[in-house]
Amino acid sequence: MTAQNVFEHPLNERMRAFLRLSGLFARAQHFLAGASEQDSQCAILTLLELSELTGRVDIKRELMKELERQSANLTRLAETPDVDTRKLTQVLDQQKALIQRLHAQSGPIGAAIKTNEFLSAIQQRARIPGGLCEFDLPMFHHWLRQPLEDRRDVLHAWLMPFAVVQEGIELILDLVRKSAAPSAAIAEGGFYQQALDPSLPFQLIRVTLPDDATCFPEVSAGKQRFTIRFLELNLDDGRTSQSTEDIPFGLACCAL
Template sequence: MSDINTMILVEHPLNEKMRTWLRIEYLLKQLLYQKNFKNIASTLTFFRAVSDLIDILERFEIRGDLLKKLEYQQQKLSSWLCAPNTDKDLIDSLITKLEACKNALVSAPRIRDCLKEDRLITSVRQRLSISGGGCSFDLPALHLWLHLPDEDQSQYIGNIIYTLKPLHHALMMILDFVRQSSSLEMVNSSNGFFKGNTEKGELLRLRIPLKNRLYPKISGNKNRYVIHFIPLEPEHSRSVDNFSFELACC
């Protein structure tokens, strides 16, 4: 059972680009967590995440947006080199890592095309929209694949993870910079609401006490936002009135 003193971390994007990046991060985590298959459920979770990732890569220019953000971070760090009392070695190291991410992303083949050309991924994608479409008679190729030796499955999954590596590294580095751009600070809600202003904010991060049994409904953009705290169960509505939580606008 969870400790009642646990703090729940919640993140909310303030623009469409960040929304897309967080969704990609979520899918990449599923791919990495499910890479050791133990049953058909974990296998379908993996392939469904791959399918969703393909859909996102088809709808948005992810590579170009990530390259622009990496370049922006490099320029920002370079401007700090002339500032007094800066750790120049650390900044040079970060600039080098950003450059490595850029080069890997530029030289990588089109990830979307690599995934779509895989016959097993294609066959599974065609059945994911069917209720119960993971049955062996719907996906005989996957049924056979599940009975292959572990080393064959590991090699196949390893190739997919390797294909996604440039995307994964670039995205995680960018999100790390964003998340570390602002520190969590204690603030107070009023009657279940909190309003704030920001200058070109990209991401809200909240740490909420589990004991309050509240979840946030957030609306906003790069300039302003509103957080409405809602009780999970009606009997806990009193805890909405006024309480403290931690907030960072990154």
């Protein structure tokens, strides 16, 4: 398989939150790079999603806990033969620096966004279908018509408090993803099941399919085992059905 699609399934709530935030950061950067009013509007809405999600979870505490947990596990590898000590030291230094930056950041992440009346008005109207029309929020459309660089400067300033969160999540996810290489597996009749060793800190299941695959995986996981059903989508009625074919795929159970 050369061109590949990777589907990821988190195995705990912390990893679930990190993956959601990672997706929002990627979306924010995509729209921030755009030049249109619609790009700026989507960047604002993504920023508000980031603010809401980080408000539900003490993301600073969760990040520090995970960085400290991973650091402790990686430190134990220092005496393992064939370990690249230079690379290991570099990663440990990165983790330490991120923990220090998180400690130094006072108050909740992005707290200023929640008290900004301009953003609060947008968030309130965004919950209403079609609620961001010009006659509903003239001040928003006035801002959207400002010069591109002015809009980008404001968006960068609002996103800046999340920078350390983004860096921490990217490092954590990168290490987790690299903790296991994919191995070949086959789902007979579109179904696959495997046991998990409860003594290992599994974080993530990664399923790899060729980009021309006609099915997609639906993962259901518990503490001791997980199952994967490969489903086919009928776009005419929007319904899915389990594939009856034997599906070859790549599987990585990531534990760090």
